[in-house]
Amino acid sequence: MKTSPIPWVLLMLFVFGSTQNVVRQTQYGKIRGLIRTSRINPNVKFYHFLGVRYGRAPVESLRFQEALPPTPWTDIRDATSPGNRCVQLSDEFAGDQVLGDEDCLFLDIAEPITACKNHHRKMLPVMVWIHGGSFLFASSSETQPDPLMEEAVVVVNIQYRLNVFGFLTTGDNYAKGNMGLKDQSAALIWIKHNIHNFGGDPRKVTIFGGSAGGASVQFHMLSPRSAGLFHRAISESGITFGTWVFQTKPEQKLQQLAAALGFDRTNSETLVRKLQGVPADILLRTAFNQSITGPYILFDEVPFIPTIEHESSTAFVSERVFELIKEGKIAKVPYMLGQVSEEGSFPYGYIDSGxxxxxxxxxxxxxxxxxxxxxxxxxxxxxxxxxxxxxxxxxxxxxxxxxxxxxxxxxxxxxxxxxxxxxCANYPNFPIYFYEYVFVGTNSLNYEGGAGHYSEVLKLFYPVKEGWSTALTPADRLVQRRLVKIWTNFARDGYV
Structure with missing residues (x-):
């Protein structure tokens, strides 16, 4: 059920879609999308399917539990407007307004039309974008695939549970944790079984993401849960080596949350049942209260982010990432990772504001x-x-x-x-590529005279988040086309 308010700027995206309907079959039922004209290049058209459900609503007794497959349907479901964003605060550190809905396990699919005219392969490479946002914020709708649609690739943007809804754990079987990462795996499973109906090749899937999305990509490379679900990987300005990526004291944070809500921590089953009954807005505000988070320290851990799970057949990650890499427990797929020139400068405004x-x-x-x-x-x-x-x-x-x-x-x-x-030290023949993005463009997130965090993302996608510019100079456009070409070549061939 899509009930959360959608900002008008996002609704405007779909005014440009054709009224001509496009129907595709999935294993759960048929969906109707639309034909879009690129806002980057009016000569480029593509099919767009929005708010496609890959998981059942994780509400009530399903909160903190693994996503279940969608319930099949017999009618034709609408896929011409975005699904709910996952529950999050309106501002990264100061906002009190709660946005989104727990029913948020949706993905968006872009299938090229124009780019396929000169493409003789029956099936296209698939690029699956995992958004960033510190595992706390953002949605699939903030980055639109228009630039990538100039190339013959299918692009999928996925959403996943965030913050306490995606990463609370009791350290046992009642709330195992890392549900946000497991949501991503569930989306990859959906893609494996359905993407051929959208022209995509399930044997040629590239996962790529920025910031927390980049870290998520490396998590998938290290997790047995995602083995065989992708075939190339790109981490942009985000990796699993960081205090901001791991919560090292999940039990302490759970105890603090329980105390703040007046619940006893003694019994996990009872506590989880009580937490499942707390309204989403109250639970989120309580989880992000400073009594639990402590003073905000940049790049340090926040309460509800990925954790090392207790070992089990369903664990997403149960060892430290250093050990996993040294032990060879990493997917041996072509891998590209990199950063921008001024990676550390994005919090400058937060420093000035206090x-x-x-x-x-x-x-x-x-x-x-x-x-x-x-x-x-x-x-x-x-x-x-x-x-x-x-x-x-x-x-x-x-x-x-x-x-x-x-x-x-x-x-x-x-x-x-x-x-x-x-x-590289442990696997000299590993197919790995490293990049640094230094271009300072008109629509980049520039700080201190250099390219700031997430700047290259605004070239790969058409940004619609408030405050992100879509203006492009000829130089911007040249860099954009080159960047898109490098990324899509990698998705197609496994090298740049």
Whole structure:
């Protein structure tokens, strides 16, 4: 049921769609999409299917549980408007308005028309986009596939449960955790069984994502749950080597949430049943209350994000990622990963506004040590490492110097380079590619004179999120076409 309000800017997207209906068969029933004209190139047309259900509504007793397949239908379901976004706050750190709906397990499919005229293959490569947003925010509708539709690929944008709904865990079988990542796997299973009806080749699936989506991509490479569901992978400005990716104290956060709601933690079954009865808006606001989150520390863990599960046949990840890579438990598929030139600069506005207390780093300088260095907490070399960081990045000056702070954060805090190095060191013949995006365009998220976090995403997609510009200069357009060509070539051939 699609009941949540859709911002008018998103509704405008579909005014440009043709009234001519397009019907496709899925294993659960028929859906009706529409024909769209690209807003990047008016000569390009494509089929678009929106709000396609891949999972049953995870509500009531299904909250915190694995997604179930959709219930089959006999009529023709509408797929011409977006599905609900998953439940989230209206602003990343200060907002109180709750957006979206728990019934949000939808995906969008774009099938090229114009690009197929010169394409002689029966089945096209498939590119599955996993959105970012710190595992807390965003939706599939914020990035539209218009630029990619200039090439002969099928593009799928997927949604997954976020925050407490996607990542709460009791550490046992009553709420196993990582449901947001398991939602993504459920979407990949749906794609495997249905994408041929949209011209896509289920044997040539590329998963790609930015920020938390990029980290999700690497999670799938490390998880047995996703084995065989994809054949290439691209991580953009996001990797599993980061404190912002893992919650290391999930039991503590669960206890704090239970206490804030007046529930007893003693019995997991009883607690989960009570949590399943809490209205979604109350549960979300409580989960993101500062009494549980603590002061916001950039790149540090927030309460409800991926966790290491207890070992079981259904676990998504049950070992530390360093060990998984060293043990060879990583999908041996062509892999591209990279970053922008000013990766650490995107929180500049949060520093100026005071949302991020930069003094917290002066009080606790060990926060500067990136998880990619693999130094356990309490290790004897922590002080020595902090001194080296202080000298190298801050010239022994103040830890609160914003310019130096941003340079430090952009170097290794996301662990992207370290991840590539570790894979290459353990597997010299691994088909891996590394990129750095440096172009400063008119619609890039530019900070401090360089390309900021997520800038390349605004070239690969047509951005519709409020505050994201769609203006393109000739230089922007040239870079966009080159970037799209590189990404789609990789999806088709496995190399660039």
């Amino acid at each position: 949302t991020i207390d930069i003094n917290e780093y002066a009080r606790n300088p060990e926060l500067f040590i990136p998880i990619s260095m693999n130094i356990p907490k309490g290790d004897s070399c922590i002080n020595e490492t902090v001194v080296a960081i202080h000298q190298f990045f801050f010239d022994n000056g103040s830890f609160t110097d914003k310019s130096n702070w941003i340079k430090m954060m952009g170097q290794d805090v996301r662990g992207i380079q370290k991840s590539a190095d570790l894979i």
